[in-house]
Amino acid sequence: MACCCGYSEPIDTERVVVVAPLTMAAPIKVVVTGAAGQIAYSLLYQIASGAVFGPEQPVYLHLLDIAPMMGVLEGVVMELADCALPLLTGVLPTANPEEAFKDVAAAFLVGAMPRREGMERKDLLSANVRIFKEQGQALDKVARKDVKVLVVGNPANTNALICSKYAPSIPKENFTAMTRLDQNRAQSQLAAKIGVPVQDVKNVIIWGNHSSTQFPDASNALVKINGAEKPVPAAINDDEYLKTTFVSTVQKRGAAVIAARKMSSALSAAKAASDHMRDWFLGTGDRWVSMGVVSDGSYGTPRDVVFSFPVTVSNGKWKIVEGLTISDFARQMLDNTGKELAEEKQDALDVCKD
Ligand SMILES: NC(=O)C1=CN([C@@H]2O[C@H](COP(=O)(O)OP(=O)(O)OC[C@H]3O[C@@H](n4cnc5c(N)ncnc54)[C@H](O)[C@@H]3O)[C@@H](O)[C@H]2O)C=CC1
Ligand SMILES: O=C([O-])CC(=O)C(=O)O
Secondary structure (H helix, E strand, C coil): CCCCCCCCCCCCCCCCCCCCCCCCCCCEEEEEECCCCHHHHHHHHHHHHCCCCCCCCCEEEEEECCHHHHHHHHHHHHHHHHCCCCCEEEEEEECCHHHHCCCCCEEEECCCCCCCCCCCHHHHHHHHHHHHHHHHHHHHHHCCCCCEEEECCCCHHHHHHHHHHCCCCCCHHHEEECCHHHHHHHHHHHHHHHCCCHHHEECCEEEECCCCCCEEECCCCEEEECCEEEEHHHHHCCHHHHHCHHHHHHHCHHHHHHHHHCCCCCHHHHHHHHHHHHHHHHCCCCCCEEEEEECCCHHHCCCCCEEEEEEEEECCEEEECCCCCCCHHHHHHHHHHHHHHHHHHHHHHHHHHC
16 A cells, blocks of 8 residues: 555654665666667667566666777767666666676677678578677676576577577576567568457467578467457468468568668567567466577477477466467478577587687
8 A cells, every 4th residue: 555655655764764665676687788789779778668677677787798889888878868767777888798797687688790681690600609608608607597588689599599508507498589579570460461450469479490491370379350359360361371471571571671771670679679578577478479498399399499489478487388289381380490490509509619
């Protein structure tokens, strides 16, 4: 029950020095890498404004980038101050991973080279995977053991796997890769096709790799039409579309944005990163979301690669949705993306040997 001064309980002013309203939790430390880059420029505001960890959770932001970007990062720090955000209790800009990861509860690993037109994301592997080896080692040394790590930098699934491998003291379940942008793209395509608001479509799945082999799967998706829930395949009534145009549009959306913008998706990537981490911290209810997680072999997928599955989240723990029927078409798609992930893993391990 709130009392007249706005605090949740009456305060004994003899004993307590109040520096923040008692309804506020203690601040959590959150790191964003690649903090001087494109995605971070949209993401930082979302984190600091309360959209990710909730309107009652203050955050202390650790911003990591490489030494030559410290000047640019200074400008970002100025802008964060100029936002005058009540939940932002402090900012630490740094080029030192061990300083950046110290005691963090959440890590957005964005910093990595983006692809240019004509490249596949796995072409970034040799350049980027070493970053995730080094950052895994730093997380292992200094982060909280319950840190939730979201890898955004490409190739995201394999980078997340490598990061986890080099942070053996942190549970594997705490490392995830972002396929939420693909999920959001898929949901948006389906909503437009059916002619409903995007929030009325749910349970579309992204299986596998955040690459052009991913399988956007609408076979279990539901849509609300005139207040009643209906399977998406019945609402669209065009299996050929769902197996071809829908799949390839989502698979190639990143490349389409690069062709148009000459730079890769950033606004939508930041929104997806916020969605992913918010759902991981605050839960999903019975809604399914897609996350790249270390595979336990569910649905006949290769073990020990970071594979995107449908999950639900409660109490900060994700759980793979079980018992879905896999059609022959889906089987082929899952096998194909799983094979690519197994190959990427081998390539990444070879790079990390040096
Ligand atoms: N998983 C997904 O759905 C998506 C992933 N991406 C990927 O996210 C990554 C970042 O994209 P943008 O922000 O657009 O790139 P950007 O080039 O604008 O920014 C990247 C930043 O990372 C920094 N950086 C490089 N090495 C670093 C290191 N070792 N430690 C810390 N920072 C480092 C760079 O200096 C730069 O400031 C790319 O790999 C891109 O392909 C982009 C969109 C969606
Ligand atoms: O396409 C890219 O390189 C960036 C990305 O991962 C995406 O937009 O999905």
